[in-house]
Amino acid sequence: MQAEAKALDSGSVSQSLSTRSAAGGRSGGWIGWLFALPHLILFFVFLLGPTVYGFFISLREWHVLAKQHPFVGLANYQAALSDDIFWIALRNTAYFVFLVVPLGNLVSLLLALGLGQVRRLQTFYKVAFYMPVVISIAVVAVLWQWLYNTQVGLLNLYLGTMVNGLRQLGLPLSAFQPIPWLSDPHWTMPSIALMSIWWGAGGNMILYLAGINNIPPDYYEAARIDGANAWQVFKSITWPLLRPTTLFCLVFSVLGAFQIFGQSYVLYGGGAGPGRAGLTLVLYMYQQGFSQYEIGYGAAIAYLLFAIVLAFTAVQFRLLSNREESRS
Amino acid sequence: MPHSRWQRCCTLIVIAFLLTLCGGCNLARHNASSTSSKLEIKFWNGFTGPDGQTMAKMVRQFQVENPDVQVNMQIIPWGTYYDKLTLSLAYGGAPDVFILQAARFSEFASFHTIRPLADLYASAQPPLTAKQFAPVPWHESFYQGVQYALPLDTHPIGLYYNTKLFREAGIVDQNGKAKPPTNLTEFLDAAKKLTKDTNGDGQPDQWGFVITNQHSNWLTIAHQFGGDILTPDGKHGAMASAPCLQATQLMVDMIYKYKIAPKPEGVDAWLALRQGKAAMAMEGIYMLASLQEQPGLQFAGAPAPQFGPKQGVWGGSHLLCQPVGISPEHSRAGWRLMRFLSDHSLTWAEGGQVPARLEVKRSPQFTALPVQAQFARQIGYVVYDPQVPRANSLNQFVDPAIEAALLQLQTPEASMTDADRRINQLLARP
Numbered sequence: 001m002q003a004e005a006k007a008l009d010s011g012s013v014s015q016s017l018s019t020r021s022a023a024g025g026r027s028g029g030w031i032g033w034l035f036a037l038p039h040l041i042l043f044f045v046f047l048l049g050p051t052v053y054g055f056f057i058s059l060r061e062w063h064v065l066a067k068q069h070p071f072v073g074l075a076n077y078q079a080a081l082s083d084d085i086f087w088i089a090l091r092n093t094a095y096f097v098f099l100v101v102p103l104g105n106l107v108s109l110l111l112a113l114g115l116g117q118v119r120r121l122q123t124f125y126k127v128a129f130y131m132p133v134v135i136s137i138a139v140v141a142v143l144w145q146w147l148y149n150t151q152v153g154l155l156n157l158y159l160g161t162m163v164n165g166l167r168q169l170g171l172p173l174s175a176f177q178p179i180p181w182l183s184d185p186h187w188t189m190p191s192i193a194l195m196s197i198w199w200g201a202g203g204n205m206i207l208y209l210a211g212i213n214n215i216p217p218d219y220y221e222a223a224r225i226d227g228a229n230a231w232q233v234f235k236s237i238t239w240p241l242l243r244p245t246t247l248f249c250l251v252f253s254v255l256g257a258f259q260i261f262g263q264s265y266v267l268y269g270g271g272a273g274p275g276r277a278g279l280t281l282v283l284y285m286y287q288q289g290f291s292q293y294e295i296g297y298g299a300a301i302a303y304l305l306f307a308i309v310l311a312f313t314a315v316q317f318r319l320l321s322n323r324e325e326s327r328s
Numbered sequence: 329m330p331h332s333r334w335q336r337c338c339t340l341i342v343i344a345f346l347l348t349l350c351g352g353c354n355l356a357r358h359n360a361s362s363t364s365s366k367l368e369i370k371f372w373n374g375f376t377g378p379d380g381q382t383m384a385k386m387v388r389q390f391q392v393e394n395p396d397v398q399v400n401m402q403i404i405p406w407g408t409y410y411d412k413l414t415l416s417l418a419y420g421g422a423p424d425v426f427i428l429q430a431a432r433f434s435e436f437a438s439f440h441t442i443r444p445l446a447d448l449y450a451s452a453q454p455p456l457t458a459k460q461f462a463p464v465p466w467h468e469s470f471y472q473g474v475q476y477a478l479p480l481d482t483h484p485i486g487l488y489y490n491t492k493l494f495r496e497a498g499i500v501d502q503n504g505k506a507k508p509p510t511n512l513t514e515f516l517d518a519a520k521k522l523t524k525d526t527n528g529d530g531q532p533d534q535w536g537f538v539i540t541n542q543h544s545n546w547l548t549i550a551h552q553f554g555g556d557i558l559t560p561d562g563k564h565g566a567m568a569s570a571p572c573l574q575a576t577q578l579m580v581d582m583i584y585k586y587k588i589a590p591k592p593e594g595v596d597a598w599l600a601l602r603q604g605k606a607a608m609a610m611e612g613i614y615m616l617a618s619l620q621e622q623p624g625l626q627f628a629g630a631p632a633p634q635f636g637p638k639q640g641v642w643g644g645s646h647l648l649c650q651p652v653g654i655s656p657e658h659s660r661a662g663w664r665l666m667r668f669l670s671d672h673s674l675t676w677a678e679g680g681q682v683p684a685r686l687e688v689k690r691s692p693q694f695t696a697l698p699v700q701a702q703f704a705r706q707i708g709y710v711v712y713d714p715q716v717p718r719a720n721s722l723n724q725f726v727d728p729a730i731e732a733a734l735l736q737l738q739t740p741e742a743s744m745t746d747a748d749r750r751i752n753q754l755l756a757r758p
Contacts, residue, residue: 064418065439079757085750183593185737270407274593275737276728292721293414 062296076300099193112208130202141266148181185277211245382679437471438717477647481681484643508630519588538597551640565748629699643710
């Protein structure tokens with residue numbers, strides 16, 4: 001209703017604009033374009049233009065310093081697909097997506113559900129959980145680098161204290177060995193994923209919370225009268241009615257997770273981590289394009305990533321919206 | 329009526345925005361074209377450490393002696409230096425004089441982005457010839473027979489050792505002075521004596537040796553066994569060759585068999601040396617200032633021990649270059665600056681470098697510099713990274729392979745074979 005009113009209102013504005021600018025021509029549309037111009041210029045110059053140009057570059061042997069950039073067709077794509085490091089990067093990225101998307105959304109949903117129950121200080125908690133989202137990833141990574149430090153990190157300190165405490169209580173545990181969070185290839189991706197969940201969970205939490213608040217309270221009241229318990233309420237009311245929100249959050253989490261870059265870049269100083277365990281696709285693209293200056297090759301990797309993400313998104317939309325339709 | 333005012337107001341804002349954009353362009357153009365009466369020379373380098381202060385001092389001195397030239401020196405951290413330099417050489421705005429490190433030189437030369445200097449050398453007064461330079465850095469200033477640079481210095485790695493720990497462990501000469509190892513046997517013997525568990529927790533907390541830079545340490549040892557990253561023709565990877573595998577195995581053994589060096593993960597190896605928790609490291613001469621800053625640290629420098637049958641030590645070089653397409657006027661003024669820096673490289677040496685000019689290297693002032701003079705003894709057998717156009721790109725395979733072997737993620741054979749395969753793939757690209 002509100003949106004409609006807004007639309008009507010803006011309609012009348014444009015109408016009045018057009019009548020007033022009769023000297024400008026038939027509809028006076030030029031003035032609308034004038035307003036859109038600053039954004040359009042920036043959009044074409046910094047987004048659409050480079051994106052299209054990037055495809056053009058990906059079809060060429062293009063070193064930044066070279067004077068000529070010969071056309072090579074799909075050779076860069078072929079080279080990427082036969083480059084085993086590209087596949088290592090893809091595998092690492094997929095592993096990260098697999099860790100972060102389900103777990104991250106679960107954490108966000110749980111936080112939102114919990115916050116829904118909180119009556120006092122709700123805003124305080126909202127802000128507190130949301131806070132990490134507004135911090136730049138560079139700051140987050142530097143912060144967590146300290147938390148993850150094998151020798152002096154807080155995480156190992158707490159774990160060590162906990163294990164030792166349990167041992168003193170007589171539990172048959174072996175002495176705590178500090179976990180090499182960032183320097184052992186097996187721990188690398190889980191560590192990066194944990195940090196990323198902490199960083200991003202607040203964003204989806206707000207969306208889930210909005211979704212929950214949009215569910216009409218009548219349903220809950222009816223359920224209560226019928227004597228449903230908390231789990232039944234969640235399973236039969238909250239979860240199904242949250243489906244559009246879940247779809248949105250999942251799609252955007254997958255999009256975001258595939259583009260992971262800053263985490264590895266900052267934690268490993270532009271490198272790839274131990275045994276390349278921290279190498280992600282965007283990082284590999286960056287290294288090829290901006291460290292090796294092979295921007296043709298880098299652009300090809302970028303377009304391969306684009307294709308993968310596009311395919312994933314299409315599948316997700318199809319799957320989840322089909323279910324949505326079959327329900328209604 | 330309110331609509332009309334609102335509309336006018338917004339239109340004004342939009343127009344103001346667009347005008348600012350255009351105005352900004354004009355202003356920028358105007359600034360670029362305004363020149364003073366002096367000839368301006370832009371000089372770029374990456375000397376962010378104490379060496380930058382030394383360089384600034386030399387540039388100031390140059391300006392006093394050359395009042396007609398205004399040098400604008402820009403120090404850019406090495407981490408972003410080559411990005412900026414590459415873009416400026418590709419798309420305009422390049423400096424008139426800039427530093428290239430030996431490891432990156434052939435890449436820039438191969439794309440014909442730097443100016444051949446034969447005419448400037450030919451017209452130099454007093455003449456500047458090969459006889460005045462140490463052969464290795466002089467040779468380094470050529471690419472495929474054309475001279476593109478004026479070599480300023482060489483900076484080989486060398487052995488830094490903690491003299492106090494050496495004396496405590498009884499590794500001394502007949503005068504009671506700490507005695508640095510010169511070969512593998514002496515090195516292992518000393519390192520074993522210097523590796524100690526001082527707090528009795530079963531884990532060593534003082535190490536005989538630390539690997540602070542895997543790349544330079546590996547290349548040094550590999551060359552000593554007769555190996556290199558590439559085959560001599562520069563066309564194939566050679567990291568899985570027998571000499572390279574021997575070198576890699578030796579480094580792995582230092583960690584896991586002889587247990588004289590810590591596993592290079594989660595430890596700040598250089599800090600360990602500074603804090604006296606490690607007795608030896610092979611590092612660049614440019615790290616000297618960092619040790620001198622450490623209060624109470626007693627250390628000395630020596631040539632790197634000879635682990636294999638041959639002499640060899642990894643080194644780098646700072647080369648002074650000019651961009652292709654520079655105006656003759658700027659080129660001549662730039663050459664005066666380059667020449668001045670070369671002639672005054674003793675000042676530069678005090679900042680921690682071995683000068684490329686022989687008369688400076690042989691001067692009593694230089695031989696009096698304790699660590700520099702020791703490291704300079706190696707200058708006849710310094711080896712660089714391979715001189716091929718894609719040298720910089722090789723490192724994306726070389727360094728991870730060394731690391732994988734040292735962390736025992738892969739056997740030396742497997743990691744080096746992987747590296748060779750990837751190097752061959754890269755070199756086969758058009």
